[in-house]
Structure formats: C-alpha cells, structure tokens
Amino acid sequence: MLVLGRRTGESLLIGDDIEIELLAVSAQGAKIGIRAPRETVILRKELKITQLQNESAARGPAVSELERALAKLQG
Amino acid sequence: MSCVQTKYFGLLEYREDAVFEFPGGLPAFENEQRFVLIESPRYGPLVFLQSLETSSLCFLALPIQVLDRNYRLAMGSEDLKTLGLDSKRQPELGNEVVVLGLVSVQEDEPATANLMAPLVMNLKNRRALQAIREDSLYSHQHPIEQRGMEGGAC
Numbered sequence: 607m608l609v610l611g612r613r614t615g616e617s618l619l620i621g622d623d624i625e626i627e628l629l630a631v632s633a634q635g636a637k638i639g640i641r642a643p644r645e646t647v648i649l650r651k652e653l654k655i656t657q658l659q660n661e662s663a664a665r666g667p668a669v670s671e672l673e674r675a676l677a678k679l680q681g
Numbered sequence: 682m683s684c685v686q687t688k689y690f691g692l693l694e695y696r697e698d699a700v701f702e703f704p705g706g707l708p709a710f711e712n713e714q715r716f717v718l719i720e721s722p723r724y725g726p727l728v729f730l731q732s733l734e735t736s737s738l739c740f741l742a743l744p745i746q747v748l749d750r751n752y753r754l755a756m757g758s759e760d761l762k763t764l765g766l767d768s769k770r771q772p773e774l775g776n777e778v779v780v781l782g783l784v785s786v787q788e789d790e791p792a793t794a795n796l797m798a799p800l801v802m803n804l805k806n807r808r809a810l811q812a813i814r815e816d817s818l819y820s821h822q823h824p825i826e827q828r829g830m831e832g833g834a835c
Binding site (some may be wrong): 632646653656657658659660661663664666669672681 | 688696698702707708709710724727738739783785786787795797798802811814815825
C-alpha cells in the first residue's frame with residue numbers, strides 16, 4: 607500500500623479526475639472530501655463488505671440441505 | 682392473518698403486527714423491506730428471517746448474545762433515529778431491541794456470523810435495520826463456536 611502524509615487542507619490526485627482532500631483531523635477520526643466524476647462509485651468499505659456478506663448469507667442452504675447444514679452448525 | 686410462502690417451512694400464517702419493517706432494506710437487498718422472524722424449537726437458538734417479498738429469500742441468524750455473550754452495540758445516532766430510539770444511548774438488548782447476527786453457511790467452509798453489521802430490530806415499533814459498525818471490534822466472519830450453540834440463551 608502506498609502511504610502518503612498529508613496535512614489538513616492538502617489533497618492528492620488519483621488519475622486525472624479524482625481528488626481526495628484531507629478536511630479535518632480529530633481524535634475521532636479524519637474528515638475526507640472526495641471530488642470524482644458522478645459515475646464513480648464511492649462506498650465505505652464496511653458497506654461493501656456487508657453487501658458481499660449478505661449475498662453470501664442469502665445463498666444459505668437449499669431446503670433439502672437445511673438439516674445437514676444445521677447438523678454442522680449444531681455440532 | 683396473512684400467508685407467506687416460506688423457503689424452509691412451506692406456507693405460514695403471520696399477523697401483520699409480527700412483521701419487521703426495514704425502511705432501507707438490507708445492503709445488497711434494498712428492496713426487501715418486510716420480514717418475519719420464524720423461530721422453531723427444533724432449530725433453536727437459530728432463527729429464520731423470511732422475506733415477505735421473495736419466498737426464496739430467508740436468512741439464517743443467531744441472537745447476538747449467543748454468538749458473543751459480551752457483545753456491545755455501537756449504533757450511530759442516525760441509525761438510532763431511524764429506529765425511533767433514543768439517539769443519546771445504546772438500546773437495551775432483549776428489552777428494547779432484538780439483535781441478530783446473520784449466519785453464512787457455505788459448502789465445505791465453517792459457518793460464520795456477521796458481528797460487524799448486526800440486525801437491530803425495535804420490538805416496540807417493529808422497525809429494523811442492519812447497523813454497520815464503524816469500529817473494527819468485531820468480525821464480519823465470526824466463527825460460530827458450537828459450544829456456544831448449546832442451551833439456546835435467547
């Protein structure tokens with residue numbers, strides 16, 4: 607991972623059209639501003655992880671597999 | 682009484698006041714906004730969250746205390762407001778809210794539960810959401826300890 611030090615008010619650029627600015631830093635965390643083309647998807651990583659995890663959970667055992675899957679769960 | 686075709690239990694009757702409303706759905710399932718909780722002594726403490734929109738969508742879940750008896754909620758004030766809860770404090774588990782961890786059971790992999798983004802369901806107004814934590818205290822793939830499944834401390 608590339609690690610860059612930035613002070614409040616300083617920015618960095620990703621490619622030609624994405625700008626990330628460090629707006630404020632506090633004990634609670636950092637406030638980050640992002641300028642990017644409208645079509646760029648920007649998600650908190652936890653949300654993406656939750657989406658993927660929900661999709662995995664929704665695939666659940668098939669009806670015929672439920673008993674076997676639960677036997678595995680219940681040991 | 683209304684009826685729903687469920688994924689695992691055939692046709693089930695439910696009362697409207699048993700429905701949980703997820704105003705924003707769940708991440709990746711934003712259109713799924715109405716669910717009923719199915720409990721069966723046969724499978725306890727496991728519970729089933731059946732979608733009322735899609736018969737084939739039924740999540741498996743465990744009460745959060747069964748997964749980690751010391752679990753501490755850390756809901757943001759926006760999430761608390763969405764559920765109509767006091768936004769200055771965390772709700773009481775079991776009393777004000779039911780909190781569940783969604784379970785993933787995949788072929789050839791150990792079963793896990795998502796403790797990073799628990800489902801929080803307000804028992805008073807039946808509103809619910811998936812509360813994604815902003816800290817990193819809990820895993821989204823928490824291994825389910827089989828010992829913890831015994832007894833069914835709901």
